[in-house]
Amino acid sequence: MTNETNPDRSAYDMAKAAAQKIIDETKTPCLSISLEEEPLSIFDSKVGGLPYLPKNFTIPLDKDGRQMQLLAQIDCAELEALPDYPHEGMLQFWMSDKWAWEEAIVLYHKTIDRTVTEDSVTAKIQIYKKDNAHSFPVIGSYRMRFTLSEESMTNNDCRLKSLFCQYYTELSGKYISNPEDAESPDIYDVFVGDCEERDGAFGNFHKVGGYPYSTQFNDWDYCEYERGKEFDIHADDAPMMLFQLCSDFAPVNFATRTHDWIKVMWCDSGVGRFFIKRMDLKQCAFEKAWFSWDCC
Numbered sequence: 504m505t506n507e508t509n510p511d512r513s514a515y516d517m518a519k520a521a522a523q524k525i526i527d528e529t530k531t532p533c534l535s536i537s538l539e540e541e542p543l544s545i546f547d548s549k550v551g552g553l554p555y556l557p558k559n560f561t562i563p564l565d566k567d568g569r570q571m572q573l574l575a576q577i578d579c580a581e582l583e584a585l586p587d588y589p590h591e592g593m594l595q596f597w598m599s600d601k602w603a604w605e606e607a608i609v610l611y612h613k614t615i616d617r618t619v620t621e622d623s624v625t626a627k628i629q630i631y632k633k634d635n636a637h638s639f640p641v642i643g644s645y646r647m648r649f650t651l652s653e654e655s656m657t658n659n660d661c662r663l664k665s666l667f668c669q670y671y672t673e674l675s676g677k678y679i680s681n682p683e684d685a686e687s688p689d690i691y692d693v694f695v696g697d698c699e700e701r702d703g704a705f706g707n708f709h710k711v712g713g714y715p716y717s718t719q720f721n722d723w724d725y726c727e728y729e730r731g732k733e734f735d736i737h738a739d740d741a742p743m744m745l746f747q748l749c750s751d752f753a754p755v756n757f758a759t760r761t762h763d764w765i766k767v768m769w770c771d772s773g774v775g776r777f778f779i780k781r782m783d784l785k786q787c788a789f790e791k792a793w794f795s796w797d798c799c
Contacts, residue, residue: 520670524670531712531714533713534711535709538645539646549645550644550645553644570629570631571606572639593612593615596609604769604796609779611787659706660706709751710744719797739780739782741781742778743778743781743784745778745779746777752764778793779793
């Protein structure tokens with residue numbers, strides 16, 4: 504008998520097996536990030552603040568001819584635990600402060616010139632008057648502290664349904680192109696339930712590598728690459744997440760009706776993500792990376 508209250512056990516078992524295969528085969532190392540208030544130099548891995556700028560480097564401009572701002576920079580020596588990432592030099596994420604944050608780039612400096620001074624960097628930076636047309640998600644500057652962890656595909660990853668169907672088809676011999684086409688009406692919920700029981704199942708934390716989080720579910724540019732196809736997430740031409748920065752703030756203080764502190768705020772509690780194809784990461788072709796953000 505197959506119905507919502509007593510699903511077919513073989514279908515249920517296949518769903519559980521497909522879910523476990525996703526968890527096992529999508530595991531990947533990543534670096535979770537905490538943002539700490541510490542004294543900072545231009546050479547530190549950080550969010551916001553004064554960037555490292557090589558002596559002959561010109562700050563990138565947005566389409567309006569306005570200097571972009573440093574969203575984050577990472578001393579690549581701190582990425583040694585991650586395969587395919589560079590392990591020397593400086594990786595920087597720049598973004599226009601023009602609302603609605605549609606312009607962002609990734610720059611890579613292969614070497615770090617430790618003779619560069621903060622005064623020389625400050626001299627290159629132009630200060631603009633604040634207005635309603637410009638804002639920036641980072642408030643202040645913070646040292647990035649990294650912790651090595653391991654992550655499986657999150658349960659709001661836009662590739663999840665396709666991968667679930669692919670694995671379920673392989674295990675059961677029954678082709679499905681949508682989880683709802685399977686024998687049990689709620690087998691897709693099996694995976695979502697398993698994910699929710701895992702720490703960090705939604706992936707909503709700052710990180711290098713790993714899998715993306717979205718407040719809008721499936722609202723990522725790389726979905727079009729994967730939708731409706733069988734795919735290998737470890738293939739060289741597969742898109743992967745490069746860096747993610749989430750909103751980071753204190754809960755609302757009901758006495759003041761404000762947040763006691765805000766480090767990062769993407770509009771309404773959103774998240775920003777940078778993506779790149781694995782083969783471009785291996786070649787340090789960061790000019791091919793792309794940016795996406797969303798909010799509640």
